[in-house]
Amino acid sequence: MPILSVRDLTFTYPGLTEPTLAGVSFDVERGECLAIFGAAKSTLCLCLAGAIPHLISGRMEGEVIVDGVSTRAVRLPELATKVGMVLQDPENTLFNLTLEGDVVFGMENLGTPREEMTARLEEALALVGLSGLHGRMSQELSGGQKQRASVAAVLAMRPSILILDEPTRELDPLGTEEVFDLLASLKERGTTIVIVENDPDHVAPLADRMLLLREGRLAVLVPPREFYAAVRDDPKIRFPQVTDLYLALQQRAGLEGQIPITLEEGIAILGPLYQPARH
Amino acid sequence: MARFLYTFALEDRSWATHLHPMTMATLALSVAIIAFSTLHLGVMGATLAALLLFMAVGRLPTRSTLAPLVLILPLCFFITLIQTLARPEGIVASWSVAGREITISAVGFILGLRITLRVVLLAVVLTIFFTVVHPAKFTKALCDLRVPFKYAYSFTLALRFLPLMLEELATIKNAQQSRGYDIDQRNPFLRVFRIFPLMVPLVLIALRRASTIALALDLRAFGARPDRTFFVDVKRGPLDLGLRAVGLSAAAVVLIAAIAGWI
Numbered sequence: 428m429p430i431l432s433v434r435d436l437t438f439t440y441p442g443l444t445e446p447t448l449a450g451v452s453f454d455v456e457r458g459e460c461l462a463i464f465g466a467a468k469s470t471l472c473l474c475l476a477g478a479i480p481h482l483i484s485g486r487m488e489g490e491v492i493v494d495g496v497s498t499r500a501v502r503l504p505e506l507a508t509k510v511g512m513v514l515q516d517p518e519n520t521l522f523n524l525t526l527e528g529d530v531v532f533g534m535e536n537l538g539t540p541r542e543e544m545t546a547r548l549e550e551a552l553a554l555v556g557l558s559g560l561h562g563r564m565s566q567e568l569s570g571g572q573k574q575r576a577s578v579a580a581v582l583a584m585r586p587s588i589l590i591l592d593e594p595t596r597e598l599d600p601l602g603t604e605e606v607f608d609l610l611a612s613l614k615e616r617g618t619t620i621v622i623v624e625n626d627p628d629h630v631a632p633l634a635d636r637m638l639l640l641r642e643g644r645l646a647v648l649v650p651p652r653e654f655y656a657a658v659r660d661d662p663k664i665r666f667p668q669v670t671d672l673y674l675a676l677q678q679r680a681g682l683e684g685q686i687p688i689t690l691e692e693g694i695a696i697l698g699p700l701y702q703p704a705r706h
Numbered sequence: 707m708a709r710f711l712y713t714f715a716l717e718d719r720s721w722a723t724h725l726h727p728m729t730m731a732t733l734a735l736s737v738a739i740i741a742f743s744t745l746h747l748g749v750m751g752a753t754l755a756a757l758l759l760f761m762a763v764g765r766l767p768t769r770s771t772l773a774p775l776v777l778i779l780p781l782c783f784f785i786t787l788i789q790t791l792a793r794p795e796g797i798v799a800s801w802s803v804a805g806r807e808i809t810i811s812a813v814g815f816i817l818g819l820r821i822t823l824r825v826v827l828l829a830v831v832l833t834i835f836f837t838v839v840h841p842a843k844f845t846k847a848l849c850d851l852r853v854p855f856k857y858a859y860s861f862t863l864a865l866r867f868l869p870l871m872l873e874e875l876a877t878i879k880n881a882q883q884s885r886g887y888d889i890d891q892r893n894p895f896l897r898v899f900r901i902f903p904l905m906v907p908l909v910l911i912a913l914r915r916a917s918t919i920a921l922a923l924d925l926r927a928f929g930a931r932p933d934r935t936f937f938v939d940v941k942r943g944p945l946d947l948g949l950r951a952v953g954l955s956a957a958a959v960v961l962i963a964a965i966a967g968w969i
Binding site for chain 1: 712841915923927928929934936937938939
């Protein structure tokens with residue numbers, strides 16, 4: 428049974444005649460990582476998290492079922508135990524003055540007993556690699572640490588699904604590495620992840636499937652290798668550098684076989700073609 | 707990173723930060739009652755001395771705690787100047803300038819100093835409050851007094867986003883200056899006048915941020931249950947009871963003495 432089911436989802440913002448999302452349907456299995464690309468990806472994330480229809484106005488049709496519960500049927504704060512969403516700018520998600528205060532905030536709102544909060548706080552901070560920084564002021568953390576703290580704050584609430592909307596958009600390369608290392612370890616632990624991210628070099632190795640929205644409709648939903656083969660002529664899609672190089676050389680060098688999406692795969696395929704110049 | 711008053715409370719380096727937040731609120735209220743009850747120099751001087759003693763015994767950082775006084779000094783100067791020039795009694799000198807008589811009043815000067823001392827007292831007790839009280843504990847203490855969490859929490863939220871808004875203002879200021887907008891005037895009044903237009907983008911940024919924060923709060927189950935729990939705990943000890951008793955007793959004595967006309 429899928430942990431997330433989207434059935435014929437259509438959403439139109441107030442004042443617009445055309446829907447931003449139109450008849451989108453897909454499932455996500457437990458422990459899977461789904462990457463979303465294309466137009467209206469943030470709107471789709473807001474639907475998955477229940478912010479639409481509870482917080483953001485507009486006309487929503489169809490249904491989103493998270494862990495057996497329709498997002499329409501329960502209030503947004505109650506959905507927080509099912510879906511955890513990490514927003515783009517960690518500054519907007521760390522409301523408290525200390526890291527500890529931010530991680531326990533959601534648990535406090537859910538009425539979690541103090542002893543359990545302590546245990547979950549330690550666990551969440553260890554997971555994101557911020558153990559020992561409990562009392563550190565949120566504003567003192569680096570960009571990468573802030574985003575990891577945001578993930579810890581969500582994980583402490585024990586959601587069934589983790590949704591991340593461009594989590595590295597505000598981060599430098601080091602912060603981006605930190606966040607993707609964390610996501611890789613979460614995936615290994617079986618966390619279900621839905622991610623919107625424009626960094627193909629990091630997303631391709633992480634995702635199990637990739638979903639492309641075109642004009643609000645589901646256009647492609649396949650594993651990464653097939654995804655890049657399917658969208659190779661789409662100028663709006665950014666490819667991993669190694670995939671880009673492979674596709675550029677494919678015809679000239681007469682390459683056949685699977686498209687590489689990681690550096691290791693690229694070296695294995697393209698390495699034998701490289702012949703250093705002799706002097 | 708800019709340090710703010712509450713940083714000291716978060717670092718938890720003094721016994722004073724372990725006091726119950728309502729004890730500090732009671733002390734602040736007591737000082738406010740004393741300051742508004744009388745302009746007696748001896749009483750206000752003794753109260754200021756008591757506050758400075760509290761700072762010394764509590765090992766509060768003198769520099770950052772008293773730094774906000776710099777902001778009120780111009781106000782104090784103008785209060786004293788106006789009183790000195792405007793009071794009709796106790797005139798010690800007078801000049802005629804352009805057909806107008808300018809007088810110097812010793813009574814006005816003393817009154818100006820008394821009012822200055824009142825302002826200083828209020829400022830010092832407030833900065834001590836913000837230095838010593840942990841915002842999360844203050845929120846918990848307010849909730850214990852049955853203040854709804856969403857109102858009590860706004861205190862912490864405001865403190866959290868104050869540095870961010872200052873950063874935003876600095877960014878806007880730099881962006882405008884890089885395009886030739888001249889803000890750094892020597893004239894402080896002109897400087898304030900020039901900063902005012904920068905408030906428009908700042909307010910727009912704040913509104914946009916507020917809507918994202920509202921979404922983020924809801925996603926973290928804000929207001930999900932009436933029986934919300936708290937990770938921090940606040941406890942009242944014998945020292946809390948003693949300090950509250952001393953503060954309220956002193957305020958009551960001064961208030962009665964002022965009403966009776968003894969001071």
